[in-house]
Amino acid sequence: MKKYKSVIFLVFAMILWVNSYGQRGGNYEKIKSLKVAYITEKLSLTADEAEKFWPIYNSFEKNMHRLKREDLGKVRNRFKEQNFADISDKEAKEVLDEINNIERQMFELKQSLNNDLLRVISPKKVILLKKVEEDFNRDLLRKFRERRKQQFKERRN
Template sequence: MKKIGLVILMTLFGLSLFAQSGKLSEEKRKEFEAQKVAFFTQEMELTPEEATKFWPLYNEMQQKIRVENDKIRDLTCRKSKEAPEVTEQQALKNLQTLLAAEQAMRDIKKEYIDKLTKALSAKKVWMMIEAEQKFHHQLWKKMGKGPSPVQK
């Protein structure tokens, strides 16, 4: 029980570092990643042997997904600031790029879920999905950007 409390405390500390700065220094980023590793390892109940199989695949998947997310962010955030008036042709091109990046992320997830289920049980991979959701929920909550209640 003490281990669980320590992991949660460390995770919340890591989240507070992120929330305070907005951007992470290299040192804070490493600390944040260590908190993420501890959180996922605990949530997924990974043994040391499972962790050595899981983390390289997970990190590789996340890197590939980050590339696609960057394409979407570049398209939706940076371009809209540069040129608020978008032509019909540019809008169509943007939509095609957006859909291609989203499809690429789904393809990456499928590929790596297949790889992960060969290295770990399907239950552990499902626990990864749940751990990601919990981790992101805690991160958003800690940053004060959690979902706001719907008003009628």
């Protein structure tokens, strides 16, 4: 019965997401709440596991987001602002070193997540988390594409 309630909740959350995805503002929070429900359901987290899992995972997500958006974003902005035909080898090496440093930090963050999660969930669930994240992202992208395709068709008519 508990499993059916979880599935019903997940389906309900997905329906709400599909209906509200096109609205501006708050999409990040909506997607995040769907991801929480999706991961909790797919990993079959107990209440005790979820209580310990989510602070670790949320901290990881926050730090990874910072590295991707802020740190790598700065490097990408430099690419946009400069004409790289005129860049020196020394400057190119500095950019590569910056990228390598950020990617190293991301790798270390992932290792830390795995080690921290092993203290609260089984190794099998840690591995399954990787697949569940990929599945969620794939489904999200597919729904986003379908929505954009539908909006494009509506505009043409």
